[in-house]
Amino acid sequence: MSENKRNGRHGKKQNLFQKAAPVLIGTVVLLLAAVALYGVFQANRGKLSANQTGNAQVKKEQAPSSDTTKDQEEKTAASETTTSKTNDNDEDVEAATKDSKKLRVAKGKNxxxxAKDYAYDPKWVQDVVDGRAVNDGQRLCFLTFDDGVNHEVTPQILDVLKKEQVHATFFVVGNTIGDKTKDILERQISEGNSIGIHSFDHDYDKLYPGRTADSSRIAKEAEDTQAALKKQLGQDFQTTSWRYPGGHMSWHNMVQADDALAAQGLHWVDWNAMSGDAEPASTRPKTADEMVAYQEKSITEYPDVKLRVVLMHDAADKQVTVAALPRIIQFYRDKGFKFGILE
Known part of the structure; x- marks a missing residue:
């Protein structure tokens, strides 16, 4: 073949290649671009899938299972029950505290x-009765009972006081105090009453030989009775009220006896109203009606000082006093008296 023909053919091939080359290059570029885009798509798809899986896992972890929800509900219910029990316990503690205050003797008191809100100093009370002090407040009544303590009449008196919701002072005789009467003494305290001393033996001949006060004997009986009360009611017990058997006004040489009592922190208290239940048999009221009338008449014998100390007794034979007591209480209520106790 001639050289010209070969050169012609070669030229034609070269021209065809030159014309096809751009197309081939474009196609390759497009293929490469497509491959790159596909790779990016696959990568993004993987990330999206991973994110969805992660979010689902987080939601799964955050969402409580039915068992967890049940446990939480049980814990909540238990917590509410505990709170309820705590509140109930608080109420029980408060009630127990109140009961404790009733049962417990106030330190250094009787x-x-x-009972602190309605307890009064016996010295001030006697000073008002005698005119040495003035009651410029509400009218006051002090119900007092001598000669106990016993299981016959004292509990009946306490029953009436409790029913009427008033309180009194019991002047007890030392030789009646012991294990057998401890329950009555404790009841007197727990129900808001107070306890004073009325000697140890209640023997006039020993206390006032020849009608003259024996100060040493009186001091000894006061000391012994205080000790007997402490033995039954605890060492916190301490009364400052004393009533002389027969009354302060009935005997001679009382200054030394008064001083002897004062040295023990005691002060005597008499009365300015009477039920008449210790009068001689010939003048003693025989019925509740007679006793109420006697009591009402007795207050006319003393000045009205807006304060009454009522003398009564809770010895074993004082059933008329028990019967008359509700009406005596009503008598003072009707006249606007507030009831108090002696410390």
Whole structure:
């Protein structure tokens, strides 16, 4: 073949290649671009799938299972029950505290903690009765009972006081105090009453030989009775009220006896109203009606000082006093008296 023909053919091939080359290059570029885009798509798809899986896992972890929800509900219910029990316990503690105040003797007193609001100094009370002091407040009445303590009449008196919701002072005789009467003494305290001393033996001949006060004997009986009360009611017990058997006004040489009592922190208290239940048999009221009338008449014998100390007794034979007591209480209520106790 001639050289010209070969050169012609070669030229034609070269021209065809030159014309096809751009197309081939474009196609390759497009293929490469497509491959790159596909790779990016696959990568993004993987990330999206991973994110969805992660979010689902987080939601799964955050969402409580039915068992967890049940446990939480049970814990909540238990917590509410505990709170309820705690509140109930608080109420029980408060009630127990109140009961404790009633049962417990106030330190250094002759009554419980709850009675402090209506307890009065016996010296001030006697000073008002005698005109040495003035009651410029509400009219006051002090119901007092001598000669106990016993299981016959004292509990009946306490029953009436509790029913009428008033309180009194019991002047007890030392030789009646012991294990057998401890329950009555404790009841007197727990129900808001107070306890004073009325000697140890209640023997006029020993206390006032020849009608003259024996100060040493009186001091000894006061000391012994205080000790007997402490033995039964605890060492916190301490009364400051004393009533002379027969009354302060009935005997001679009382200054030394008064001083001897004062040295023990005691002060005597008499009365300015009477039920008449210790009068001689010939003049003693025989019925509740007679006793109420006697009591009402007795107050006319003393000045009206807006304060009354009522003398009564809770010895074993004082059934008329028990019967008359509700009406005596009502008598003072009707006249606007507030009831108090002596410390």
């Amino acid at each position: 009554h419980n903690e709850a």
